[in-house]
Amino acid sequence: MIEIKDLHKSYKMGSNSLHVLKGINFKAEAGELVAIMGSSGSGKSTLLNILGMLDEADSGEYTLDGVPIKNLNETKAAKYRNKFLGFIFQSFNLINYKSALENVALPLYYQRIPRKERLAKSMKYLEMVGLKEWSHHLPNELSGGQKQRVAIARAMVGEPKVLLADELTGALDSTTSYEVMDLIQKINDQGNTILVVTHENDIAHMCKRIIHLKDGVIEKDEKVKQVRASQYV
C-alpha cells in the first residue's frame, strides 16, 4: 500500500540546514495498523507530513497504492489528498462554525458529491463513531473525545486508502484515548490501513507494528502483539 525508498528531508534554518530524515525505507501492506514512534525531533511528524503530501521530500521515492507521488502541484496534491488520504490531527482541526455533520461532509463536498447524498453518507459515518445524536452540534459544544471521533468520521468518509493520525490522543485523557483507540482498532479490523504517529508507548502497543524513529533513521521496525483497547474501556 505504502512504499518509501531512501527518503531524505532537510530544513534550511538560516545558514545551516537541519537534516531531519536521513534515508527512510519502509513498506506497509493494506490492512496494517502501524505506529510510528520516536521522541520529539526524531522526524516522525515530518515523515507523516511527507506521507500526507503536505510536505515534499528532497529525494527518495514514495508510492501510494501503486501511484508514484512526485512533482505535485498544489491542485494535484489536493486531489490526491482528497482521494487517497484521511487525516486525524492532535488538535482535531474541526471547522468551528460548521456542525459536526457538515464537518464530516467536507471531503465529500470537495469531491463534488451532491448535497443530499453527501449528508446521508456523513450521517452514516457519524453513526459509526456513535455521534448520530450530536450531528447538528457545533464543535465547541462537543467534548474532546467526541471532537476526535467527528474528526475520525471525517477522515473516513471519503473512503481513503490510508488513514494518517498525528498524535491523535495527544489532547485527550487516557480513558478517552482508549475509547478513540478502540474505534481506530475497529476501523482497522474492517481492513483499513492506518498509520499512527505517537510518542506514547501504550498507544503504540495497541497497533500491530511499531516503527521506532531516532534522529532521522529507522532504529527498529517490529511486529507486536496487539493490545485491544476495548479491555480498558
Add this chain to the structure above:
Amino acid sequence: MFNRDRWKEILEVLTSNWFRTVLTAFGVFWGILILIILLAAGKGFQNGVMADFGDIATNTMFMWSRNTTKEYMGLPKGRSYNFKLEDVQAIKDNVPNLRFVSPRNQLGGFRGANNVTRGINTGAFGVYGDYPEIINQDPMTITSGRFINHSDIIEKRKIAIIGEGVKSSLYDKGEEVIGTYIKIQGVNFMVIGTYKKRNNDGDGEEAQKEIFIPFTTFSQAFNRADNVGWMAITAQDGSSITSLKERIVALVKQNRKIHPEDKRAVGYFDLYEQYNRIESLFAAMSFIAYFVGILVLISGVIGVSNIMLIVVKERTKEIGIRRALGEDPWSIKLQIMMESIFLTFISGMAGISFGALLIYIINAILDANGPVDMFLSPSVSLGVVVAALVILIISGLLAGYIPAQSAIKVKPIDALRTE
C-alpha cells in the same frame, strides 16, 4: 458558483462579525452614494440650465449689421449699412445644409418707449417683423388663433400675434382678443393669435411681451424698404452652424462690399457654440463627479480588501485544514473572491438604493415647492446605475484578489501549524 454550500459559507463568514462587516460595507455604500449624488446633482444642474435654453433651436446663429471698420472698394470706413432681402436669398442659394434663414426686423423692445395702444391702454412691447419659419427657431405655443403664414407675407396683411403678457396689459380679463385691433406706432393691426413661450429664465416675463407681424407688412408699415435688421439662421441637424458661419459671413461681406478682413462689420452670435461650450462644461462636471465618486469608492474598496486580508489571516488554519482535506486551491480562491464581490455588491446596491431614495425625496421637495433657478429634476440614468454595478463587481474582484492570493500562498502544512 450557484451552489448552496458556498453561499451558506459566504453568509456564515460575513455574519460571524456583524459589526465589522457593516463598517466595511459602509465604505463602499458611502462611495457609491456619493457617486450617485454627485452625478444626480450634476444632471439636475444640467437640466436646469438646459431648460433655460427652452425649446430654442440650438443649432442657430444670429447675425446683425454694424459699422464697417475698413475702407473697401472706394467706400470709407465707419460706414453703416443694412442687410438686404437679397442677402437672405443669396445665403439660401449659396450655403448648403441650412434649414431656416429668417430675416427679422424689430421695433421697440426692452425698456423701449410706449409704442402700442389699444383704446386707453398703452404699452411698450417688442414688435417683430417675421417669416412663418421663426416659430421653429424660437418656439412658442399658440394659445389661441394662429401664427403668421405665407399668405400674410405675400399679401402684406396687417395682422399681429401677441404674447400673453401683451394681452394682460392691453385687455381686460376674459375679454375676447381675436379680431380686435391694436395700434402699433399709429398703424392698426388685427390680432389673430396669442402665444406663450416656455423658457423659464430671467427673460421669461419679457418673452411674453412681444408682438409678431408679417415681415413684409413690417417693412412697408415702418418704412424699412428691403432692409433686414438681423437674421436667425439655423443649420440642418447633422451639420453645425459653427462650421457654416464663416461662409455665411464671408458671403454677406462680399455682397455688402465690406473688406473681407473687416472683422467687426458683421456682428453675430453663435448659439450653438455657446450651447456646446455649456455642454462641454457639463461633460467636465460629470467627469469630475465620476472622478471624485470613484476615488471615494476606491477607498471603500480598499477597506473591503483590508478586511478580507484580515479574514483570510484569521482563517489561515481553517484554510489549511480544508486544503489538507483536499479542497482545490482554486476553490478557496473563488470562495474568498466571492465573499469580497458579494460584500461589495450588496453594500453598493444599498448605496444605489439609498441614493435613489434621496433623489426621489429631493424631487418630491422640488415639485412641492415649485421650480428653483438652474436646478431641475436631478436624476441618474439606468446606464449610470448599470455602470456603477459593473464598477462594483470589478472592484469587488480586485478587492478579493490579493487576499485570495495570500490565502493559497501559505503552504497547508504551515497553515495547519498556526494557532
